[in-house]
Amino acid sequence: MTAAVAEPRATEEPLLKVRGLDKHFGPVQALYHVDLDLPSGQVTALCGDNGAGKSVLTKCIAGIYPADHGEVFWEGRQVHVRSARDASRLGIETVYQDLALADNLDIVQNMFLGRERLRLGLLDEDSMERAAGETLASLRVTTVRSVRQPVASLSGGQRQSVAVAKAVMWNSKLVIMDEPTAALGVVQTRQVLDLIKRLRDRGLAVMVISHNLTDVFEVADRIAVLYLGRLVVQDKASAFDLQTVVQYMTTGGTSGTNGARTKES
Numbered sequence: 001m002t003a004a005v006a007e008p009r010a011t012e013e014p015l016l017k018v019r020g021l022d023k024h025f026g027p028v029q030a031l032y033h034v035d036l037d038l039p040s041g042q043v044t045a046l047c048g049d050n051g052a053g054k055s056v057l058t059k060c061i062a063g064i065y066p067a068d069h070g071e072v073f074w075e076g077r078q079v080h081v082r083s084a085r086d087a088s089r090l091g092i093e094t095v096y097q098d099l100a101l102a103d104n105l106d107i108v109q110n111m112f113l114g115r116e117r118l119r120l121g122l123l124d125e126d127s128m129e130r131a132a133g134e135t136l137a138s139l140r141v142t143t144v145r146s147v148r149q150p151v152a153s154l155s156g157g158q159r160q161s162v163a164v165a166k167a168v169m170w171n172s173k174l175v176i177m178d179e180p181t182a183a184l185g186v187v188q189t190r191q192v193l194d195l196i197k198r199l200r201d202r203g204l205a206v207m208v209i210s211h212n213l214t215d216v217f218e219v220a221d222r223i224a225v226l227y228l229g230r231l232v233v234q235d236k237a238s239a240f241d242l243q244t245v246v247q248y249m250t251t252g253g254t255s256g257t258n259g260a261r262t263k264e265s
């Protein structure tokens with residue numbers, strides 16, 4: 001008999017909680033007292049205009065930048081993420097806009113780059129090839145011809161899929177994706193949006209940074225908006241329409257609002 005799996009509830013502790021996070025670069029303050037929740041099994045879209053602080057916040061969560069003040073809680077306990085390695089150990093993987101793939105290597109070599117498997121002192125090619133194929137299959141990435149295909153020969157959507165598969169191979173629980181559909185065509189964008197939904201359906205927390213609000217409203221369960229370094233609102237996606245998000249992004253609020261707002265029930 002198969003054990004029942006409890007459905008995640010909105011009242012459960014978020015996988016990642018950021019509280020009061022500040023970040024300065026010399027005299028410039030990039031983030032002001034940011035509070036952010038990233039629950040498991042949900043896609044949270046982080047929106048904001050250029051210079052709003054999206055990349056800085058992402059890099060603080062990913063361990064690239066140290067925060068000046070504030071606390072980070074992972075699965076309910078306070079943690080200190082001082083490096084990308086610390087983030088990876090927790091289960092935080094980031095897929096940056098440049099994807100960080102090596103064009104001269106094939107898919108398997110990219111997915112295991114820096115984490116190669118050895119057997120009797122030699123590369124265990126069979127094991128790595130099998131694991132790469134299984135991961136791509138589990139994400140229903142079916143458009144690549146072979147896991148030995150050079151990354152240089154892949155389309156933009158296929159490259160994004162390989163970068164995501166590389167991120168989820170390592171027992172990740174939170175996947176952060178920076179502008180995942182930028183510069184993609186219609187068909188490739190559809191592939192990537194479907195892939196994001198599959199990550200959510202597997203129970204992962206997903207944070208998507210995107211300027212494309214059409215894509216945001218298609219995949220996001222929650223929306224958070226940064227304005228000039230302040231997180232001015234986070235709520236269920238159903239609480240917003242496109243115009244409201246644009247207003248938060250461009251003015252920091254809407255008519256009748258004042259200050260940051262967090263409202264979920």
